[in-house]
Amino acid sequence: MVQPNDYNNDFENKWCPGCGNFLILNAMKQAFAAQNIPPEKMMFISGIGQAGKTPHFIQGNIFHTLHGRALPVATGAKTANHDLNIVVNSGDGDCYGEGGNHFLAAIRRNVDITLLVHNNQVYGLTKGQASPTTALGTVTRLQNQGTTSQSFNPMSVALAAGIGFLARGFSGKTEQLTDLIRRAMAYPGFALIDILQPCVSFNKINTQKWYMDRVYDIEETGHDSADFAKAMALAMKWGDKIPTGVLYEQETVPFHQRIKALGKKTLISHAFDARKVSRAIL
Amino acid sequence: MTIDITVKIGGEAGQGIQTIGTLLSQVCHGAGLFIFSVDDFESRIRGGHSFNLLRISDEPVKAPGNGLDILVALDQRTLSLNRDNLAQDAMVILNSDTDVGFKENILSIPLKGLAKEAGGAITANTVAAGAILSILGAPYKILENLLKNRFAAKGEKIINLNTTAAKKGYGAAGEIRFSKKFSWTPQDTGAVIINGSRAIAMGALASDCRFFSFYPMSPATGIMTSVVPFMDKLPIVMEQAEDEIAAVNMAIGASFAGVRSLTATSGGGFCLMTEGLGLAAISETPLVIVNAQRPGPATGLPTRTAQADLLFVLNASQDSFPRFVFAPGSPMEAFELTKKAFALSEKYQVPAIVLTDQFLNNSQVTQENTFVVDENLPTFICHDDDMTDPGQYMRYCFTQDGISPRAIPGRGKAIVRATGNEHNEAGQISEDAENKIAMSKKRNGKCKAMIQEMDLPRVLHGDSNTLLVGWGSSREIIIEACTALRQKGKDVGAVLIKEIWPLDRDRWRDILKDRTFIMVEQNSNCQMGQIISRETGLFYHGAVLKDDGRPLYPEYIIEKTTQIME
Ligand SMILES: Cc1ncc(C[n+]2csc(CCOP(=O)(O)OP(=O)(O)O)c2C)c(N)n1
Ligand code: SF4
Ligand SMILES: [Mg+2]
Numbered sequence: 100m101v102q103p104n105d106y107n108n109d110f111e112n113k114w115c116p117g118c119g120n121f122l123i124l125n126a127m128k129q130a131f132a133a134q135n136i137p138p139e140k141m142m143f144i145s146g147i148g149q150a151g152k153t154p155h156f157i158q159g160n161i162f163h164t165l166h167g168r169a170l171p172v173a174t175g176a177k178t179a180n181h182d183l184n185i186v187v188n189s190g191d192g193d194c195y196g197e198g199g200n201h202f203l204a205a206i207r208r209n210v211d212i213t214l215l216v217h218n219n220q221v222y223g224l225t226k227g228q229a230s231p232t233t234a235l236g237t238v239t240r241l242q243n244q245g246t247t248s249q250s251f252n253p254m255s256v257a258l259a260a261g262i263g264f265l266a267r268g269f270s271g272k273t274e275q276l277t278d279l280i281r282r283a284m285a286y287p288g289f290a291l292i293d294i295l296q297p298c299v300s301f302n303k304i305n306t307q308k309w310y311m312d313r314v315y316d317i318e319e320t321g322h323d324s325a326d327f328a329k330a331m332a333l334a335m336k337w338g339d340k341i342p343t344g345v346l347y348e349q350e351t352v353p354f355h356q357r358i359k360a361l362g363k364k365t366l367i368s369h370a371f372d373a374r375k376v377s378r379a380i381l
Numbered sequence: 382m383t384i385d386i387t388v389k390i391g392g393e394a395g396q397g398i399q400t401i402g403t404l405l406s407q408v409c410h411g412a413g414l415f416i417f418s419v420d421d422f423e424s425r426i427r428g429g430h431s432f433n434l435l436r437i438s439d440e441p442v443k444a445p446g447n448g449l450d451i452l453v454a455l456d457q458r459t460l461s462l463n464r465d466n467l468a469q470d471a472m473v474i475l476n477s478d479t480d481v482g483f484k485e486n487i488l489s490i491p492l493k494g495l496a497k498e499a500g501g502a503i504t505a506n507t508v509a510a511g512a513i514l515s516i517l518g519a520p521y522k523i524l525e526n527l528l529k530n531r532f533a534a535k536g537e538k539i540i541n542l543n544t545t546a547a548k549k550g551y552g553a554a555g556e557i558r559f560s561k562k563f564s565w566t567p568q569d570t571g572a573v574i575i576n577g578s579r580a581i582a583m584g585a586l587a588s589d590c591r592f593f594s595f596y597p598m599s600p601a602t603g604i605m606t607s608v609v610p611f612m613d614k615l616p617i618v619m620e621q622a623e624d625e626i627a628a629v630n631m632a633i634g635a636s637f638a639g640v641r642s643l644t645a646t647s648g649g650g651f652c653l654m655t656e657g658l659g660l661a662a663i664s665e666t667p668l669v670i671v672n673a674q675r676p677g678p679a680t681g682l683p684t685r686t687a688q689a690d691l692l693f694v695l696n697a698s699q700d701s702f703p704r705f706v707f708a709p710g711s712p713m714e715a716f717e718l719t720k721k722a723f724a725l726s727e728k729y730q731v732p733a734i735v736l737t738d739q740f741l742n743n744s745q746v747t748q749e750n751t752f753v754v755d756e757n758l759p760t761f762i763c764h765d766d767d768m769t770d771p772g773q774y775m776r777y778c779f780t781q782d783g784i785s786p787r788a789i790p791g792r793g794k795a796i797v798r799a800t801g802n803e804h805n806e807a808g809q810i811s812e813d814a815e816n817k818i819a820m821s822k823k824r825n826g827k828c829k830a831m832i833q834e835m836d837l838p839r840v841l842h843g844d845s846n847t848l849l850v851g852w853g854s855s856r857e858i859i860i861e862a863c864t865a866l867r868q869k870g871k872d873v874g875a876v877l878i879k880e881i882w883p884l885d886r887d888r889w890r891d892i893l894k895d896r897t898f899i900m901v902e903q904n905s906n907c908q909m910g911q912i913i914s915r916e917t918g919l920f921y922h923g924a925v926l927k928d929d930g931r932p933l934y935p936e937y938i939i940e941k942t943t944q945i946m947e
Pocket of ligand 3: 148219230
């Protein structure tokens with residue numbers, strides 16, 4: 100049996116002590132071990148930011164790409180070899196800002212990957228500027244008169260774009276998060292977990308306590324994740340009470356199953372047949 | 382005597398100019414003749430003024446024709462625009478409802494009217510083709526057979542409609558004949574009519590490229606449409622990305638996961654791809670990009686041609702890294718160089734750029750069918766079996782030649798870490814100063830061996846006093862100009878560049894030193910001339926530049942070169 104420790108590596112971790120990312124990393128290891136997937140079968144693809152560094156701190160294949168571009172790279176990799184277990188680690192800025200167009204396109208494609216957005220409502224790595232999920236009016240070091248854009252709601256946008264699996268987690272609820280990651284990976288299609296994550300260095304508002312006072316597990320209060328309207332109502336909920344858990348889950352056909360050429364086997368596993376190519380093109 | 386004529390079909394967009402051109406090309410092809418066909422289109426779907434220039438000869442032709450032997454004016458405007466350029470004994474077919482008949486070498490035919498008589502206005506193009514072929518002395522049978530084949534799938538009714546229309550065209554031309562006549566005996570030369578776009582698609586497939594990502598942009602789109610007919614026959618995936626940034630990064634992702642990938646775009650899209658280009662470079666992921674040039678900056682002239690992205694592609698993306706740049710001069714070269722780009726990109730784990738343009742991508746030419754798919758495709762991938770301990774595999778381990786064995790993620794025990802940040806041998810982020818120097822050196826160190834892979838420019842009459850130096854798609858036009866200049870007694874040779882970067886300075890210098898050389902380029906700032914000066918220290922003595930977005934013609938080069946030489 101694969102153990103969470105099998106996912107440890109000895110590369111020096113560069114996050115701030117107390118950062119919520121540590122707990123996300125932990126939940127990831129637990130979730131992969133729970134599915135008995137060995138590290139060499141995992142593929143971590145990330146963008147740029149503190150979240151983007153995650154793959155370096157875990158054992159497995161990695162591609163740490165460009166700011167905002169993890170999803171297209173993951174789409175290409177998954178198309179080339181749909182047997183790969185791909186988890187994408189991205190930040191709120193990386194995914195919803197710089198990579199916003201890819202976010203929408205990936206949902207529409209329904210690529211069978213799991214997207215973990217470490218949503219700390221701030222640009223961590225670049226030291227505390229507003230991110231797309233920063234609340235309107237928030238004062239930052241750069242936006243010293245308060246931000247002037249409304250915050251982006253990834254949950255309602257993802258639902259509106261037609262996502263098949265949508266969840267929200269909180270780094271502070273590791274057990275629940277582990278379970279969410281496991282379920283997201285088991286889901287055949289594009290799965291997003293927006294993970295609320297305290298940034299102890301640059302977000303003094305949305306702290307561990309701030310979240311603890313607000314998050315609740317929708318499965319404890321009862322929720323039908325097949326009900327789109329109810330999911331949308333939960334997706335719009337933010338403030339005193341923040342719902343976590345699987346908001347929406349709907350059976351869909353993943354991208355690679357929509358493509359004829361990938362019907363029988365993975366793209367990579369075909370042998371090059373010069374004669375066949377010759378016959379086809381000449 | 383060689384017969385070499387040029388037919389120009391002009392009118393509004395949407396009038397079926399291309400259809401007429403294609404019909405004529407196919408009839409000529411069936412009779413063993415050679416064609417070169419260029420489209421000149423505006424960026425619009427209807428209206429305006431567009432034309433197809435079709436050169437037909439009984440000897441191979443590889444450049445656009447410049448004379449105007451037969452003008453097919455689908456509207457009055459085409460006639461007024463071209464009246465002054467007609468050759469001496471030129472003939473005109475004018476689409477006109479009034480003044481029907483033949484006078485002063487103008488044959489006026491009501492194309493739509495005759496098409497309606499034949500049973501449908503949409504066959505006006507077939508009527509036109511019939512009239513042109515009649516004037517050229519081509520037996521009606523040849524066109525009839527072609528139409529039967531072409532519409533075989535559509536049934537008897539459509540075939541009859543078109544053959545009737547063709548007959549109407551023949552009838553309208555009556556006994557009127559152009560002064561020069563081909564022999565028109567059907568023959569199969571084994572040659573094919575092909576354009577650069579299709580050749581690139583074929584080259585990619587022959588290279589085992591299985592993933593194509595793109596975002597539509599003229600004139601690159603034709604490459605992807607050329608792949609479509611093969612999608613049922615070969616294991617390939619094509620994905621229209623949400624933008625060029627996604628297109629290039631998808632290709633990188635697929636390549637990283639072990640599948641050869643291609644993306645194609647034009648200058649504007651290439652701008653968006655530049656960060657991805659750097660990612661491919663630093664992560665040492667093979668990547669082939671086609672940049673089909675059109676005039677810029679920004680949107681520029683969407684449907685026109687240029688050679689103005691050379692400096693850009695050579696320098697695109699930050700810092701420095703090795704890359705291959707190829708610029709084919711014909712569909713056959715496009716095929717061969719696309720294959721070479723794939724092989725070398727994988728061998729050296731560096732990006733390769735194939736630089737084409739609207740002219741090469743879209744021009745149709747009769748090409749000897751010598752395309753071959755190599756039986757044994759060399760691949761450069763390592764597996765667990767090739768390693769002493771897959772557990773210790775390091776993606777970027779230092780080696781003599783800078784090439785680290787490349788394993789594919791998820792295919793074995795070896796763990797593969799690729800990173801766009803500067804990294805250590807294991808692929809982990811490293812900010813160490815020594816490491817940065819060592820990694821840059823490792824990557825750039827590949828250049829030495831890469832240079833050895835490159836063919837030198839082709840030199841014609843290299844001992845001439847004056848050399849015309851050009852690159853990419855203008856090759857055949859320069860050759861034709863050079864030949865004509867020599868016939869006029871000028872001591873002129875040519876240097877034709879198809880493999881641009883990395884270049885062997887010393888050997889390029891050997892070709893050009895002690896010679897007067899004139900650059901021939903389709904840009905405003907003599908980009909290859911700049912590169913040559915920088916790399917060899919030799920300065921060009923003059924430049925024939927064309928920056929109007931239109932194709933280059935031999936006559937233009939002849940005229941400008943003569944001026945420079947005087
Ligand atoms: C093209 C580009 N633009 C800007 C940056 C600088 N940059 C690095 S990370 C980042 C934002 C990170 O914020 P987020 O995605 O929320 O990640 P976090 O650090 O908060 O986890 C920015 C703007 C970059 N690396 N690349
Ligand atoms: S800056 Fe914030 S997000 Fe980044 S490591 Fe520190 S605490 Fe975590
Ligand atoms: Mg953030």
